Amino acid sequence: MTTPPTTGAAPQHHPGVLPLPQRGALLTTAAAALATAASTGLAWTWSSEFPGDLTYYGSPAGLQLITLAGGVLTLLFALSGLGVRGLGWLTPAGRTAPVLLAAIATFAATWFTLGAIAVQLGGLVNLEPGGFAAGAAALAALLGALGLPADRTAPAGRETGPAPGAWQRFTGALAPVPLRKPARALPYWGEILVIAAAFAAGLYVFTYGIDADDGPPFVGYLIFVVLAVPALQRAGLTSRLSEITARHRTFALTAAFVAAACFPLTQETDQYTIIGANILVFATVALGLNVVVGLAGLLDLGYVAFLGVGAYAAALVSGSPESALGLHFPFWAALLTGAAASLVFGVLIGAPTLRLRGDYLAIVTLGFGEIFRIAMLNLNGTTGPDVTNGAMGIPNIPNLEIFGFNFGEPHDILGFTIATYGNYYLLMILVTAFVVLVFRRAAASRIGRAWIAIREDETAAVAMGINSFRLRLLAFALGAALAGLAGTVHVHIVTTATPEQFQFAGPTPPNSAFLLAAVILGGMGTLSGPLVGAALLFLIPAKLDFLQDYQLLLFGLALVLLMRFRPEGLIPDRRKQLEFHETGQLDVPPDTGLPERDQAIGGTQAKA
Amino acid sequence: MTTFPSTAEPAGTADTTGTVLEAAGVTMRFGGLTAVRGVDLTVRTGEIVGLIGPNGAGKTTFFNCLTGLYVPTEGSVSYRGTRLSRKPHLVTKAGIARTFQNIRLFANMTVLENTLVGRHTRTKEGLWSALLRGPGFHKAERSSEQRAMELLEFTGLAAKRDHLARNLPYGEQRKLEIARALASDPGLLLLDEPTAGMNPQETRATQDLVLAIRDQGTAVLVIEHDMRFIFNLCDRVAVLVQGEKLLEGTSEVVQADERVIAAYLGTPFDDAPGAEEAAEVRAAEEARSGAAPGAAPEDSPPDAASGPATPEGGAR
Numbered sequence: 001m002t003t004p005p006t007t008g009a010a011p012q013h014h015p016g017v018l019p020l021p022q023r024g025a026l027l028t029t030a031a032a033a034l035a036t037a038a039s040t041g042l043a044w045t046w047s048s049e050f051p052g053d054l055t056y057y058g059s060p061a062g063l064q065l066i067t068l069a070g071g072v073l074t075l076l077f078a079l080s081g082l083g084v085r086g087l088g089w090l091t092p093a094g095r096t097a098p099v100l101l102a103a104i105a106t107f108a109a110t111w112f113t114l115g116a117i118a119v120q121l122g123g124l125v126n127l128e129p130g131g132f133a134a135g136a137a138a139l140a141a142l143l144g145a146l147g148l149p150a151d152r153t154a155p156a157g158r159e160t161g162p163a164p165g166a167w168q169r170f171t172g173a174l175a176p177v178p179l180r181k182p183a184r185a186l187p188y189w190g191e192i193l194v195i196a197a198a199f200a201a202g203l204y205v206f207t208y209g210i211d212a213d214d215g216p217p218f219v220g221y222l223i224f225v226v227l228a229v230p231a232l233q234r235a236g237l238t239s240r241l242s243e244i245t246a247r248h249r250t251f252a253l254t255a256a257f258v259a260a261a262c263f264p265l266t267q268e269t270d271q272y273t274i275i276g277a278n279i280l281v282f283a284t285v286a287l288g289l290n291v292v293v294g295l296a297g298l299l300d301l302g303y304v305a306f307l308g309v310g311a312y313a314a315a316l317v318s319g320s321p322e323s324a325l326g327l328h329f330p331f332w333a334a335l336l337t338g339a340a341a342s343l344v345f346g347v348l349i350g351a352p353t354l355r356l357r358g359d360y361l362a363i364v365t366l367g368f369g370e371i372f373r374i375a376m377l378n379l380n381g382t383t384g385p386d387v388t389n390g391a392m393g394i395p396n397i398p399n400l401e402i403f404g405f406n407f408g409e410p411h412d413i414l415g416f417t418i419a420t421y422g423n424y425y426l427l428m429i430l431v432t433a434f435v436v437l438v439f440r441r442a443a444a445s446r447i448g449r450a451w452i453a454i455r456e457d458e459t460a461a462v463a464m465g466i467n468s469f470r471l472r473l474l475a476f477a478l479g480a481a482l483a484g485l486a487g488t489v490h491v492h493i494v495t496t497a498t499p500e501q502f503q504f505a506g507p508t509p510p511n512s513a514f515l516l517a518a519v520i521l522g523g524m525g526t527l528s529g530p531l532v533g534a535a536l537l538f539l540i541p542a543k544l545d546f547l548q549d550y551q552l553l554l555f556g557l558a559l560v561l562l563m564r565f566r567p568e569g570l571i572p573d574r575r576k577q578l579e580f581h582e583t584g585q586l587d588v589p590p591d592t593g594l595p596e597r598d599q600a601i602g603g604t605q606a607k608a
Numbered sequence: 609m610t611t612f613p614s615t616a617e618p619a620g621t622a623d624t625t626g627t628v629l630e631a632a633g634v635t636m637r638f639g640g641l642t643a644v645r646g647v648d649l650t651v652r653t654g655e656i657v658g659l660i661g662p663n664g665a666g667k668t669t670f671f672n673c674l675t676g677l678y679v680p681t682e683g684s685v686s687y688r689g690t691r692l693s694r695k696p697h698l699v700t701k702a703g704i705a706r707t708f709q710n711i712r713l714f715a716n717m718t719v720l721e722n723t724l725v726g727r728h729t730r731t732k733e734g735l736w737s738a739l740l741r742g743p744g745f746h747k748a749e750r751s752s753e754q755r756a757m758e759l760l761e762f763t764g765l766a767a768k769r770d771h772l773a774r775n776l777p778y779g780e781q782r783k784l785e786i787a788r789a790l791a792s793d794p795g796l797l798l799l800d801e802p803t804a805g806m807n808p809q810e811t812r813a814t815q816d817l818v819l820a821i822r823d824q825g826t827a828v829l830v831i832e833h834d835m836r837f838i839f840n841l842c843d844r845v846a847v848l849v850q851g852e853k854l855l856e857g858t859s860e861v862v863q864a865d866e867r868v869i870a871a872y873l874g875t876p877f878d879d880a881p882g883a884e885e886a887a888e889v890r891a892a893e894e895a896r897s898g899a900a901p902g903a904a905p906e907d908s909p910p911d912a913a914s915g916p917a918t919p920e921g922g923a924r
């Protein structure tokens with residue numbers, strides 16, 4: 001990050017992996033990327049048995065769309081690198097890295113598709129010439145991109161050293177470079193349009209993923225997204241976008257919710273809408289957990305229990321014939337009941353345990369989470385009072401009805417038919433929006449600052465007059481209430497409240513381990529981080545069902561890799577971003593972290 | 609750096625005797641170790657009082673007793689005539705604010721946010737207010753921010769309001785700690801080695817800052833190893849040696865006192881490890897600054913530094 005921009009006088013660039021002239025490499029890449037995109041108009045296989053049906057001429061389908069998108073992306077980045085007028089905005093930071101990453105992504109997705117066709121249909125003979133053409137073109141684009149010199153200039157004094165090896169040249173080409181100032185600022189409406197377009201594109205990508213068939217189509221999609229997103233990042237597009245959204249936060253939030261609310265309109269059946277609704281429940285709970293973990297810094301390993309308390313409370317008053325209470329509250333009252341029950345539990349658990357610090361709190365909350373689940377199992381009439389039906393749970397929870405709007409029936413909205421899960425999805429959007437609002441407002445206030453202060457340094461916070469026990473309890477209770485809120489809707493979506501939904505760890509979300517992973521993966525203390533993290537953590541296991549027992553293994557592997565390469569989470573905290581990227585602070589050496597210095601000064605009495 | 613805007617009265621101005629802090633017989637024992645033994649200390653309105661003593665003398669421990677981070681084994685501490693609570697956050701609320709020897713900023717918060725946290729006790733907006741965002745909330749936030757900016761202006765950090773505390777240079781981190789402490793509108797400010805690690809210019813600037821704080825009506829109790837700093841600033845100086853108050857008086861009295869020179873500055877015990885190094889350091893100091901003997905040495909024998917490096921950490 002401290003390297004000078006590439007525009008300096010006679011900079012010494014790292015050479016590319018392959019010895020090609022720069023312009024030639026760019027032209028090769030562009031031409032091959034164009035060919036890759038064009039090849040998706042051909043048939044790749046003769047049999048329509050492969051999911052997505054890739055047999056048509058002139059109409060790309062299924063995984064071909066991925067290759068098409070990849071080819072176009074590579075082409076655009078390469079043209080931007082060639083200096084084509086009007087495309088410069090595509091690469092406000094790096095030029096080589098985005099081309100290379102896009103080419104890799106296209107190559108990987110295309111060759112994966114071809115391989116999947118060959119394996120699934122039994123042999124290479126199932127590939128049509130179009131398939132071979134696509135594979136060759138993608139490879140050519142990749143080779144061309146490998147010939148590009150790195151954006152980064154070689155470190156001073158290294159020119160005389162030994163020539164860098166191929167791997168070094170490869171990582172050098174992928175290294176990030178700082179964002180350049182835009183040539184001219186966008187007008188107000190331009191920025192608004194950019195945000196709208198970005199969210200529309202986001203909705204499209206998400207919808208494509210959720211609609212992709214399980215198995216090869218989803219895996220191909222995943223491979224492409226995992227590699228293409230870094231390409232956008234290296235190009236500087238994500239940073240530029242977050243700059244723009246930071247200027248129009250309210251509009252960006254609204255646009256995000258509008259885009260999210262459009263999702264059920266894109267669905268013809270309920271098959272995937274239920275995944276959407278479940279993602280929203282999971283994401284909302286993760287955001288609630290983010291108040292506790294991300295803001296106040298309290299490690300809560302039993303958080304899913306609060307979702308459970310809300311769910312059970314709502315189930316008991318839902319009018320289910322199996323409910324021990326036999327009450328049927330209107331929805332708003334059920335919502336309040338769920339939230340209030342969780343709140344009370346939060347306070348009851350928090351009051352004695354929040355006097356503990358760090359690890360102790362984690363262990364106690366872990367224990368509480370399990371106690372809740374086992375208590376629900378035992379309140380079955382034989383080992384305890386009959387409240388929850390034990391392992392059978394409370395089934396047959398009727399659909400919600402708000403002002404005569406029955407959630408169980410399809411409704412026509414704007415000419416679109418929204419069925420049961422679509423209804424719940426839209427309801428969850430409202431709940432999520434509410435929780436987002438609560439999170440935002442709480443975080444940006446005296447209370448939120450006090451929470452962050454406690455997280456940063458509890459002793460100093462206390463010495464600044466913060467009643468740390470009270471504020472920690474407040475965070476705990478608020479987090480619990482938000483989870484309870486989500487629990488009430490959750491139980492109506494799944495129609496049964498069982499203890500097994502609320503475990504510490506399991507192969508499917510929501511469970512406490514996944515919730516915590518969503519928060520940490522996404523970015524602690526941020527608003528969008530847990531939402532994105534939760535969406536990924538829900539979608540990927542749901543779509544990779546065929547992996548069965550290997551799922552958790554891969555999940556663990558993915559976590560390890562992410563923590564290695566992006567410890568701050570997918571969407572880093574503004575603070576963390578400042579920590580690494582703030583301009584005008586580069587004069588401060590990176591190793592001025594407080595704690596180390598403290599020790600040195602405190603111990604040795606350095607003097608002027 | 610000339611005006612110290614004081615929008616709010618220092619808390620608890622009822623007492624008229626002018627005594628801000630009264631510590632009586634404060635004793636702090638850690639198991640068998642008595643870190644502070646029967647220390648009496650009074651700070652009056654408008655005073656700057658210095659607290660000096662060799663490493664490990666118990667100065668920081670005494671501060672921790674005053675601010676409630678430690679509960680003294682014996683003795684009492686009153687602020688403007690009322691006995692202080694043992695809860696540290698209530699001590700701050702009463703009107704005593706402090707800085708730490710080992711800087712304890714909120715590293716990942718911005719300069720402005722750090723200062724705003726200092727306003728915590730002087731504002732009331734709770735969670736409901738934050739969620740509902742009525743006019744009262746916005747008014748309170750605005751006035752907090754205005755006050756914080758005044759203090760950043762006062763300490764010379766206004767230009768860095770949006771920088772992360774962790775990215776500030778060392779001297780500015782110390783200043784920010786002072787700004788954060790002042791944000792709670794204290795009647796008494798406790799400074800624990802405010803110039804440790806600073807260069808001479810920064811030390812002089814800090815000196816001016818402390819004087820300006822005093823001139824605005826906040827009494828200051830300061831621990832420092834820099835003798836020139838102490839003797840320039842303080843109306844009174846108390847000397848702590850091995851947990852006991854050896855002496856208290858004006859700068860002249862303390863500078864001239866045989867026991868201070870012996871216990872704190874000079875004649876190390878024969879078998880004290882590190883005594884030679886201490887003597888060398890002192891000789892070098894004198895040679896460099898040409899100051900009068902007795903006033904120049906700013907440090908104490910390094911052997912005393914072998915205690916825990918972070919005394920405050922004991923409160924965790």
Ligand SMILES: Nc1ncnc2c1ncn2[C@@H]1O[C@H](COP(=O)(O)OP(=O)(O)OP(=O)(O)O)[C@@H](O)[C@H]1O
Pocket residue numbers: 638641643661662663664665666667668669670709913915916919920921922923
């Ligand atoms: N929490 C604690 N537990 C045990 N001993 C402690 C604790 N805190 C301080 N001490 C001891 O009390 C003594 C006084 O320490 P203190 O930090 O108050 O000295 P100081 O005068 O501030 O020294 P310095 O000039 O080095 O800051 C030391 O011997 C130290 O080891």
Ligand SMILES: [Mg+2]
Pocket residue numbers: 667668669709919
């Ligand atoms: Mg000390």
